[in-house]
Amino acid sequence: MIGILGGTFDPPHWGHIRLAKNFIDALGLTQLIWLPAGQPWQKSSLITPAELRFQMTDAAAMDLKALYGASPCPAEISVSRLELDRVGPSYTIDTARELRDIYGKDQAIVWLMGADSYQNLPSWNDWQKLPDFLHLAVASRRISPSKGQAYLDPQHPETLDEIIAIFDQRMTHDVRDLKEKPFGKIFFDESFHVDLSSTQLREQLHRDRTKENLMSALSPNVLECIFAQNIYASFN
Template sequence: MHVIYGGTFDPVHHGHLRLALEISDRLGVGVVSLVPCHIPPHRGQTGASSDQRLDMLRLAVSGEPQLQIDDRELAREGASYTADTLRQLRSELGPDEPLVMVVGTDAFASFDRWREWQAIPDLAHVVVVRRPGPALDPTGKPAQLLAERAVTGLEALHCRPCGAFLELDPPLLDISATGIRERIRDGRSPRYLVPDPVWWEIRRQGLYGACPDGNF
C-alpha cells in the first residue's frame, strides 16, 4: 500500500508530522509520503517559496524512517492538482497496488470543486481525517460520496487498489500553519509548534516576517 499526504506545508509543523505518523500506524504501512504542492489551486500565494518549504520539510523529517518526501508536484509547472498526481502515481505503481490519499475534513468539504474530482475514486482510496471545525454538510456532494463509498475496516483498503472512503478520528494536535505565520509576523515565538530545525531555518532566512538571525 502506498500512502500520500499532501499540503502546502507553509510551514510544516508538529500537527502535520504527528498526523502522518498516526496514519502510518493506523493503516499498518511502513512509510507515508508527504507531498508538498507547488502552487495551491484553492488559496493565494504561499508565504514561503516551493524550495523553502521543501527545505523545511526535509529538516522536519530528517531521521524519521516512517516519513518520506515526494516532491513530484514541485517539479510540475502550474497549479498542483491531486488528480494529476494520483494518475502519475498509478502509472508507476500499476493497476493493482492500493493507493491511499489522506485529506482533512476541512479540505474534503470542497472536494466536489476539485479539478477532476470524479476521477479520484478510480485512482485511489481516500482517508478522511476528522478535524476541528464544522462537520460536513450532510446534503453536500462530499458527504454523500463519503456515505456511498464508506468502509469501516482497514482490510478494504488493502484488498483492492482504489475506490474506498474511510473516516478516521486520530488524536490531533490543534496547530495551524496560518496561526504559526501570524504568530511569527507578530513577533511571537512558534517554538514547540514547529520542529526546532524548522524554526531555526525560518529565522535564518527571515521567512514569514521573522527577524533574520545570523547565529543560525
C-alpha cells in the same frame, strides 16, 4: 501500502507530523511520502517560494522520524518533488493519475487528509474521480461518514451532503478494505483531529520570533529551518 501527505506546508506543523504518524501506525503504511504543492491554485500567490517550503517539509520529515525515538520508523519516509517540478497549477487529480502511473495498478495508495481538506473537496478539480486512482484516509473527530451523524460546517452546510451522496458506498472504518484493493475507499479515523492552522502560524511567526513560544506548534527541525532562512520575517 503507500501514504501520501500532500499540502502547501507553509509551514508544516506538528499537526501535519502527528497526522502522518497516526496513519503510519493505524494503517500499517510501508511508505509515507510528503508531497508539497508546487503552485496551489486555491492559495494566494504570496505563498512562500517552493524551494523554501520543500526545505521545511524535509525538516518536518526528519522530525516525524524522530518521534519513533530509538525504534526504527516502520515506514520509509521521503519528500517528493512531483508537484514542485510540474509546470502549471497543482491539481490533486493530476497527481493521483501520475502516482498511479508510477506505482502501477496493483499498489495500494492512500491520500491522507484532515477534516478541513475533506470538507473542502467539492472545490477541488475533478474531486469525484480521486477514488478511481487511490484511497482517501480522513482524520477527524468531528466529521462522521454517516449522513445522520455528520457534522455540517455552518458556512458550507451543503458540501458534506454532496460528498456523502457521491462517496457513500466507498466509506469504511476497516483498514482491511484499503489493503484488499489498490484504490476506491474512503477511510475514516475519528480518533484524531488536527487543530493547527498554517495561516495563523505565519502570522504568529511574523509577530513573535521567540522560538520558545512556537515549540508547541512547530517541530524542532522546522523551527531551525525557518530561523536559519529567516522565513516569515515579513508577512503578506
